[in-house]
Amino acid sequence: MQDKNEIEKLNQLKNAVQLSPDNLLLRAIYADALLSSGNSAEAEEEFKQLLKKEPENMELHYKLANLYHRQNKISKAVVLLEPFINRDNAPDNMLLLHINLLIKENDTRQAAKFYEKLKQRNPELKDQYLENLLGARYEDAKNNENEDENGNVRLRPEEDAPADEDILLEKPDISFKDIGGMDSVKEDIAMKIIAPIKHKDLFKTYGKKTGGGILMFGPPGCGKTYIAKATAGEINASFIPVGLHDVLDMWLGQSEHHLHDVFEYARRNTPCVLFFDEVDAIGASRSDMKTSGTRGLINQFLMELDGVNTSNEGILILAATNAPWYLDTAFKRPGRFDKIIFVPPPDAGARKTILDIILKDRPMEKLDAEYIAKAAEGFSGADLKALIETCIEDKLKEIIKSGIETPLSMKDIKKTIKTIKPSTKDWFETAKNYAIYSNRSGWYDDILKYLGIER
Ligand SMILES: Nc1ncnc2c1ncn2[C@@H]1O[C@H](COP(=O)(O)OP(=O)(O)OP(=O)(O)O)[C@@H](O)[C@H]1O
Numbered sequence: 268m269q270d271k272n273e274i275e276k277l278n279q280l281k282n283a284v285q286l287s288p289d290n291l292l293l294r295a296i297y298a299d300a301l302l303s304s305g306n307s308a309e310a311e312e313e314f315k316q317l318l319k320k321e322p323e324n325m326e327l328h329y330k331l332a333n334l335y336h337r338q339n340k341i342s343k344a345v346v347l348l349e350p351f352i353n354r355d356n357a358p359d360n361m362l363l364l365h366i367n368l369l370i371k372e373n374d375t376r377q378a379a380k381f382y383e384k385l386k387q388r389n390p391e392l393k394d395q396y397l398e399n400l401l402g403a404r405y406e407d408a409k410n411n412e413n414e415d416e417n418g419n420v421r422l423r424p425e426e427d428a429p430a431d432e433d434i435l436l437e438k439p440d441i442s443f444k445d446i447g448g449m450d451s452v453k454e455d456i457a458m459k460i461i462a463p464i465k466h467k468d469l470f471k472t473y474g475k476k477t478g479g480g481i482l483m484f485g486p487p488g489c490g491k492t493y494i495a496k497a498t499a500g501e502i503n504a505s506f507i508p509v510g511l512h513d514v515l516d517m518w519l520g521q522s523e524h525h526l527h528d529v530f531e532y533a534r535r536n537t538p539c540v541l542f543f544d545e546v547d548a549i550g551a552s553r554s555d556m557k558t559s560g561t562r563g564l565i566n567q568f569l570m571e572l573d574g575v576n577t578s579n580e581g582i583l584i585l586a587a588t589n590a591p592w593y594l595d596t597a598f599k600r601p602g603r604f605d606k607i608i609f610v611p612p613p614d615a616g617a618r619k620t621i622l623d624i625i626l627k628d629r630p631m632e633k634l635d636a637e638y639i640a641k642a643a644e645g646f647s648g649a650d651l652k653a654l655i656e657t658c659i660e661d662k663l664k665e666i667i668k669s670g671i672e673t674p675l676s677m678k679d680i681k682k683t684i685k686t687i688k689p690s691t692k693d694w695f696e697t698a699k700n701y702a703i704y705s706n707r708s709g710w711y712d713d714i715l716k717y718l719g720i721e722r
């Protein structure tokens with residue numbers, strides 16, 4: 268059932284769209300809102316209209332294909348993505364979706380091929396569940412047991428839910444000192460989830476309820492995953508990362524069970540940081556789940572968060588998303604993700620600190636902080652890392668050629684910085700529209716503040 272706020276929000280958006288039908292970004296937001304409120308048919312129509320106007324827009328193709336995927340209209344989804352998947356600039360989520368579609372079509376070989384391609388392009392992207400799934404099927408392929416007449420490996424039966432050893436557990440060697448800036452995020456994490464573990468009795472004495480988690484949202488590359496890891500390092504706890512996107516589809520019908528396994532695993536491995544990356548995957552699925560009859564998943568997630576039948580003591584729950592607008596509001600209730608924080612790009616001071624951290628133990632002349640403050644406006648931590656990596660590559664080339672070892676200098680940085688476009692810009696374009704037209708009870712106030720927009 269749609270609640271009143273949701274209907275009101277949709278109506279507002281609809282009116283806004285009618286007033287400015289050429290604002291395509293706004294129409295895309297309307298389509299998203301239709302989708303997340305369960306109006307799949309209308310959303311589909313809106314996406315199709317938009318695609319007529321923007322036939323080259325990959326994100327729209329992705330979204331419509333994703334919708335088809337969830338409705339199990341596999342070949343329709345495949346057709347939509349086909350023109351783009353071999354392009355170099357096809358986004359990761361599109362490739363991931365394509366891989367999922369291939370798996371649904373029992374084309375494991377192609378799926379594995381695309382997964383390899385994705386990983387080559389983006390070595391940090393590691394999808395453990397997908398890998399396990401493909402891995403299991405590789406084994407089958409090796410043994411030649413489950414191949415069909417076309418040489419494709421058949422899907423394994425669904426009861427192949429992941430066992431303990433399939434869930435990742437790390438012992439991070441980074442801590443808060445490795446994080447530049449993010450002071451208020453650190454403070455929130457320290458107070459809300461570290462302190463209750465460290466000072467259990469004190470919290471009890473003062474009757475302060477504990478539990479729940481922190482949800483971080485913001486542009487890519489600004490340290491959400493990094494700080495989650497550092498939180499574990501900070502208190503010498505284990506780190507259990509759970510990448511949710513697309514993976515959930517793969518375990519359709521099994522997902523509740525699987526999610527329960529993940530929480531149980533965390534409960535056996537306390538103290539630990541249980542980190543849900545791309546948590547919007549769960550929220551976003553909900554509207555479609557209403558129709559596909561598997562909405563049990565979201566309820567399961569909430570139940571696990573609430574620790575209904577068991578205790579989550581010793582588990583620090585963190586989650587992150589780039590797309591908070593897809594997230595179900597049910598997550599926000601007390602005791603769940605009742606702390607929702609915006610993680611902005613690093614400010615001038617933080618940029619300097621991040622650079623100091625990245626440059627530590629590397630030959631570098633003095634950094635010109637003032638220059639960095641100005642020239643790297645809007646850079647994410649990841650952009651800064653890319654900047655230095657590129658500088659170092661160039662420097663090494665130069666040294667190998669000349670035979671003369673020189674430290675990295677501001678001159679090198681100034682030369683390279685011009686070639687890097689801050690990757691947070693596009694995100695803010697989208698976020699701005701949500702913040703203005705669809706500000707969920709003030710969730711996005713910090714975005715408006717960051718952009719200097721008056722409410
Ligand atoms: N505040 C920071 N201090 C030090 N390094 C940082 C910081 N922010 C980002 N980095 C560097 O940038 C890399 C990317 O950051 P991270 O993966 O945490 O971004 P993210 O916010 O999780 O992005 P996404 O939304 O794309 O998942 C990190 O591995 C780290 O090296």
Ligand SMILES: [Mg+2]
Binds near residue numbers: 544
């Ligand atoms: Mg991340």
